[in-house]
Amino acid sequence: KRTSFPEAVFCSGKSVAQIEAIVQSATERQMPLLLTRLTQEVFSRLSPEVQSVLARSDRSQTASSSVPPTTLQSGIGIVTAGTSDTPIAYEAAATLEFMGYAAPIVADVGVAGLWRLVSRLEEIRQFRVVIAAAGMEGALFSVLAGLIAAPVIAVPTSIGYGVSANGHAALSSALATCAPGVVVVNIDNGFGAAAAAIKMMRICQHS
Amino acid sequence: KRTSFPEAVFCSGKSVAQIEAIVQSATERQMPLLLTRLTQEVFSRLSPEVQSVLARSDRSQTASSSVPPTTLQSGIGIVTAGTSDTPIAYEAAATLEFMGYAAPIVADVGVAGLWRLVSRLEEIRQFRVVIAAAGMEGALFSVLAGLIAAPVIAVPTSIGYGVSANGHAALSSALATCAPGVVVVNIDNGFGAAAAAIKMMRICQHS
Amino acid sequence: KRTSFPEAVFCSGKSVAQIEAIVQSATERQMPLLLTRLTQEVFSRLSPEVQSVLARSDRSQTASSSVPPTTLQSGIGIVTAGTSDTPIAYEAAATLEFMGYAAPIVADVGVAGLWRLVSRLEEIRQFRVVIAAAGMEGALFSVLAGLIAAPVIAVPTSIGYGVSANGHAALSSALATCAPGVVVVNIDNGFGAAAAAIKMMRICQHS
Amino acid sequence: KRTSFPEAVFCSGKSVAQIEAIVQSATERQMPLLLTRLTQEVFSRLSPEVQSVLARSDRSQTASSSVPPTTLQSGIGIVTAGTSDTPIAYEAAATLEFMGYAAPIVADVGVAGLWRLVSRLEEIRQFRVVIAAAGMEGALFSVLAGLIAAPVIAVPTSIGYGVSANGHAALSSALATCAPGVVVVNIDNGFGAAAAAIKMMRICQHS
Amino acid sequence: KRTSFPEAVFCSGKSVAQIEAIVQSATERQMPLLLTRLTQEVFSRLSPEVQSVLARSDRSQTASSSVPPTTLQSGIGIVTAGTSDTPIAYEAAATLEFMGYAAPIVADVGVAGLWRLVSRLEEIRQFRVVIAAAGMEGALFSVLAGLIAAPVIAVPTSIGYGVSANGHAALSSALATCAPGVVVVNIDNGFGAAAAAIKMMRICQHS
Amino acid sequence: KRTSFPEAVFCSGKSVAQIEAIVQSATERQMPLLLTRLTQEVFSRLSPEVQSVLARSDRSQTASSSVPPTTLQSGIGIVTAGTSDTPIAYEAAATLEFMGYAAPIVADVGVAGLWRLVSRLEEIRQFRVVIAAAGMEGALFSVLAGLIAAPVIAVPTSIGYGVSANGHAALSSALATCAPGVVVVNIDNGFGAAAAAIKMMRICQHS
Amino acid sequence: KRTSFPEAVFCSGKSVAQIEAIVQSATERQMPLLLTRLTQEVFSRLSPEVQSVLARSDRSQTASSSVPPTTLQSGIGIVTAGTSDTPIAYEAAATLEFMGYAAPIVADVGVAGLWRLVSRLEEIRQFRVVIAAAGMEGALFSVLAGLIAAPVIAVPTSIGYGVSANGHAALSSALATCAPGVVVVNIDNGFGAAAAAIKMMRICQHS
Amino acid sequence: KRTSFPEAVFCSGKSVAQIEAIVQSATERQMPLLLTRLTQEVFSRLSPEVQSVLARSDRSQTASSSVPPTTLQSGIGIVTAGTSDTPIAYEAAATLEFMGYAAPIVADVGVAGLWRLVSRLEEIRQFRVVIAAAGMEGALFSVLAGLIAAPVIAVPTSIGYGVSANGHAALSSALATCAPGVVVVNIDNGFGAAAAAIKMMRICQHS
Numbered sequence A, B, C, D, E, F, G, H: 001k002r003t004s005f006p007e008a009v010f011c012s013g014k015s016v017a018q019i020e021a022i023v024q025s026a027t028e029r030q031m032p033l034l035l036t037r038l039t040q041e042v043f044s045r046l047s048p049e050v051q052s053v054l055a056r057s058d059r060s061q062t063a064s065s066s067v068p069p070t071t072l073q074s075g076i077g078i079v080t081a082g083t084s085d086t087p088i089a090y091e092a093a094a095t096l097e098f099m100g101y102a103a104p105i106v107a108d109v110g111v112a113g114l115w116r117l118v119s120r121l122e123e124i125r126q127f128r129v130v131i132a133a134a135g136m137e138g139a140l141f142s143v144l145a146g147l148i149a150a151p152v153i154a155v156p157t158s159i160g161y162g163v164s165a166n167g168h169a170a171l172s173s174a175l176a177t178c179a180p181g182v183v184v185v186n187i188d189n190g191f192g193a194a195a196a197a198i199k200m201m202r203i204c205q206h207s
């Protein structure tokens, strides 16, 4: 396939029968498969055969049918504003690792306490591409992009209540930022952020 | 009047005849009057008599019928994220001065270039109450409130385009901030921010 | 820490393991900790050790790891429009008490029955700072601010249905009010209103 | 016609030729006609013949082709929150008078200064039906309906800026009010409010 | 009380303890009380004492603490577009009966099958005031108001899905109607529609 | 080209130079070309050469570079709710005629006066496909589709103010209708409605 | 009935008693009846008598009281973008079959993998009318309509999260498409799409 | 400066005096400066001195105070869906060239005519990073990202009317796409897309 991305399946809204059929078809074709948004509850209702070919991680709500790569490429890092953003960070991390990339996470460096971000800055500057996950007002995106040279992929998260319910305040912040170099994916889209980060890393291999 | 606020008139949407009547009535009652959102175009269509009792400032789009106080109280400061936020900052400043408060402005310290804010921090920390005006994604509110002890009155401004058109992205940021102590007024409401700041300053005189 | 606010943790959306880790870390560092939006259901799933260091209040859905202060400072008051706004008022009250402030509540004085508000007015005028919680159409904010000199911190609540579902009608009312001196926090943000009120009370100690 | 309402034409968005054709047809059929939202600019472009059969009022932006009734029925009153709401009040008044009803206006009694409303209350209580026009946050609707027994027809006006731009904040307030007996028409719909008021007055003649 | 409306309590969002307190207080003061949005589930958790003073109706989700009036006044009628709108119609009916008014319902006359409405028209024309409940696109309001002389109180209902989820499409239709004489209450507000209808009926008794 | 549609150019937002280039290219390739949303103001700024190959109609704001077909196919009809919807009806009509279809218009049959629609019903029932244009609350779509067997293509128009400003109320009505067989195009999209109607007429020629 | 559509009942939001009454009435009148959005949970609570006259399909959540036609007409086809859109496709298919039309489904041809659509194109070109169901960003509608001559009825589905939650992104795409000939029904409205497709097929029988 | 981006000034909403001050300050500091959204009208009101140091391009509405680089780096390409998207494409191109990158544009390859895109595909596949500008329904983003390996930076444009007015439909499409590797910037933000593309190109130089 031209885009060189293995199949990924968004499980939320799919029936057990549909997920089983997709996994079986991929297994037969010996295609590696990543499943996202696969809750424990749905996983437990899959047939034993299908369960047995899947390795599921609870913190990322993902599962994979392939043996993970043994060596991981470095260059991509994940930064989160708060503890509540970690599930999305883990979805991104699981996608990166499935694709052969290391996924270090610098957690809980939201800008209401600026020193937390500043004290981790040298670490963050090692990354060639940064995935940033933040909910509520999403101020992390602007501050971070003003401090580092790498492209920042903003993942607004649906963390918050009132005007930030559903992640739309953080999404607007990410898009409206006056810091150049911030690009945005859909709310809670850890998978898409990881996919974009990998495409960016592959720029250097383009011929 | 109990709230101890002189009359303020929001001129946008009022006819020339209505504004003239309000000014004349206040003049007769010898009441000081502040007019906001009074464009040069509307001002020029007022009768010479009414024009003659008003001192209008173009940068704040305000006018006042009273002699300004000669000594101004300190304690309130205004901080802006960008050059485009200055009209709103001037509306706040004109209101403060009309009410007898000094209105120092620390301009253009938006967080995409964090060093600009940090280098003005000691100055800002002198203020007992801070009015902060920011448009686009409004990240200034969160960062500022994390760095100072004073209450921050956020004035989202209608600066920007796309998702930040009309100031709603900055407004959501101000409300959704995870930094405690940020309070918010309507988009572009420099007048209201100044009025709130004065009410806060008066807390100490409450008996 | 400069802003002089103890740590507060928003529990909604955090896992049991995350809450336990935060409490344990704070306990080890002997830092007082306030937990908000901590339901009985989540509290009951915390480990006995963590439960034992927390005092939880059901009506405010908060918990605290520290011994409450024995003497409380006066000056801040809470006003609610209706019975349904009380959970938010209690969140504000719990935050105030955790920080050493008394938190008297004047309840159920919504303006559809104006005499209820008027009959409590002298009591409300004793407060230096007023937190007002109202849902539905939020008319209380404007009327109250027109009647008292103290700053009014409006907390729109997500009380209502149809156009007021989720608190957006009350939020718009609070922001659009023509009564000067109203400032606003996020929908249902009792914690933030209390934090802002305390910052205002501290204006008088600023040097 | 069953609903017993003479023809009314909303002129905004209609071409000069369309308006001329409608007036001519009504004149030929000797039907009384009310034109609303007819700006001076459009009026001046109508043919002299058409202009000559119309009496246009600038403050209400209406015109009528019929001789106004000499005696007017009482019972309906109009209340406005602010000076800026008067154009809408005049549209309602012009409609009422065209239909044979007196249209007394109690202006500028917005609730941020409650005493203004209270001092006019006995006058307002004479009305059997009250049309209330308010923009910004629309708190007048709730307070008024709590103080009088008559039905209140709320006309939200597009007065304000930021969150109240376009009248949606006032509209939500009117609909979300907890005061029983408030009914609502579209933003700026002075004509519709008058029509509804007349239908209510006619209840007593229903047989 | 001036507005002559007995107390009505909106139970959704109130705790069992709060509802019990309100009922007990009203019982002590011998005040008739109407409770709305009282689900069977919440009712069953009230204390036996409180349950014993309440007569609850499941189809309207209301309860009342007073003996219903034995003779009911006529003049108000309820019209619904579809079967799904009946719960709201019953809330209106329960409110009317609690207040001493008969509440005949003409059900399921939505305009996609115009003959259903037309065949019931003479019946509907007997009503002096009409409450109309409709969800989805709310076309009933316009058609009905064009066919009858009585005022139409539109209650948009939260019936539908996609763009009509939550009743906003029907609400917009009700407000935007080009038929004069339609007035609107909040989505699903059967109580408010009934209260407004009664206020209209009382116009004729105003002196 | 597979879809068998000549080129159509949406001129709003295109520069004079861009429009000239498109017309010249089409002329050279001898391709018939339809231009929509071409205002007189823009047309007058086109070069004389380009103007000379275009026949522009003011009421539809369209222009065409080809000789119109001499015989027109029947089967499609256009129905409008009000006078203000006619510009959109003319855009649809111009598109139909450009493509070789007659475009009879049944105007001003909005449902607030149901007899207007009913009296034209037999005429409308001759059409195999009906394009219906309505603004404000868009109730025409539901009523019409309940009365005829032909498919109804709803074109919501941006006619109205307040909640119907921009056509979103009519759009929601069209989509939420409970009358089966209504399909919808974008607000003000007379061109798209005509294109869809033609595709429907061609169903019968499909082999 | 003029529109020649058997009765269809939308069960979501109707009580068990209401559904039973509708089925019994139709059975007595020997009217064929289609029930949509009938969950297994609600079906199981219907009386045995009512259950016995209904044939329910789980994948389409529909039930029918009539013997299905033995021969089905061809001409209509259904295309889906992803696996998650199939429930809506099945609702459309069940409606088509109930009405006597075959309902072939070309599934999972979303445009992110364009070859999937292209490889099924000849099959799709056999259809005279195409129903297309797509969620997320709904790009399928534009691409498909650019490739085939038949009218495309777009059914946006509520598949997705973040900005595509609830189907509004797909709805906007369907309406805003620049491909002529796309018409749209409400989000998730498989029933309405089928009804519209049948009305289009009947154009050829119109006399 | 760490982010290695020369100063860029967004001129819309700034006064002539503000722009002059910014240019003069940059000239004094010998800092290259890019001005965006600088209309001819505003440019013509700048002082002759300031005009003389600026080279303004009308098609991109940008100006620059520095001599453009003589050799340009390749790797970034721009793709547009329609003619109307070109102003945004030119803003991106001007930014790229100001920063030393070539900016080839592949114009007018929107997906309603898929062959236009397919015929330019080999050309597009030469780019390491692709900026895609599209308005209306924004289907180009998904299709393009499914066909190429390079990261796609989506710039939704405010092209369209009705539901696509202001670019929000295209924005939602870009964010909701199921094609992995699409990242998004604000509506009409050609500058930000170029800045992000450059940051991506620099990934390969990161050490």
Ligand SMILES: Nc1ncnc2c1ncn2[C@@H]1O[C@H](COP(=O)(O)O)[C@@H](O)[C@H]1O
Pocket: A007, A008, A009, A010, A011, A036, A037, A189, A190, A191, A192, G082, G083, G084, H178, H179, H180
């Ligand atoms: N968590 C996720 N968020 C966003 N997109 C996803 C996610 N998981 C999978 N996808 C993408 O969604 C596409 C369509 O999913 P599916 O509905 O499974 O065919 C897949 O090919 C992935 O590119």
Ligand SMILES: Nc1ncnc2c1ncn2[C@@H]1O[C@H](COP(=O)(O)O)[C@@H](O)[C@H]1O
Pocket: B007, B008, B009, B010, B011, B036, B037, B189, B190, B191, B192, C178, C179, C180, D082, D083, D084
């Ligand atoms: N620029 C402004 N922004 C917000 N509120 C204002 C402004 N200027 C005046 N006001 C307030 O609006 C109230 C009503 O104004 P008016 O419409 O003039 O009666 C005044 O009493 C002021 O409190």
Ligand SMILES: Nc1ncnc2c1ncn2[C@@H]1O[C@H](COP(=O)(O)O)[C@@H](O)[C@H]1O
Pocket: C082, C083, C084, D178, D179, D180, E007, E008, E009, E010, E011, E036, E037, E189, E190, E191, E192
């Ligand atoms: N179902 C209802 N819908 C709308 N308003 C209601 C309803 N039930 C009661 N109310 C009104 O809401 C007011 C406030 O209710 P409460 O929150 O109980 O104090 C009551 O006085 C009633 O006027």
Ligand SMILES: Nc1ncnc2c1ncn2[C@@H]1O[C@H](COP(=O)(O)O)[C@@H](O)[C@H]1O
Pocket: E082, E083, E084, F178, F179, F180, G007, G008, G009, G010, G011, G036, G037, G189, G190, G191, G192
């Ligand atoms: N799944 C569905 N989606 C949209 N409309 C439906 C659906 N099922 C039935 N309908 C239509 O909704 C109309 C009103 O339904 P009801 O509320 O049952 O009277 C029916 O006559 C059908 O035309």
Ligand SMILES: [Mg+2]
Pocket: A081, A082, A083, A108, A110
């Ligand atoms: Mg944290």
Ligand SMILES: [Mg+2]
Pocket: B081, B082, B083, B108, B110
């Ligand atoms: Mg700046």
Ligand SMILES: [Mg+2]
Pocket: C081, C082, C083, C108, C110
């Ligand atoms: Mg109450």
Ligand SMILES: [Mg+2]
Pocket: D081, D082, D083, D108, D110
């Ligand atoms: Mg006033």
Ligand SMILES: [Mg+2]
Pocket: E081, E082, E083, E108, E110
């Ligand atoms: Mg029905």
Ligand SMILES: [Mg+2]
Pocket: F081, F082, F083, F108, F110
């Ligand atoms: Mg008309």
Ligand SMILES: [Mg+2]
Pocket: G081, G082, G083, G108, G110
């Ligand atoms: Mg798929």
Ligand SMILES: [Mg+2]
Pocket: H081, H082, H083, H108, H110
């Ligand atoms: Mg083009």
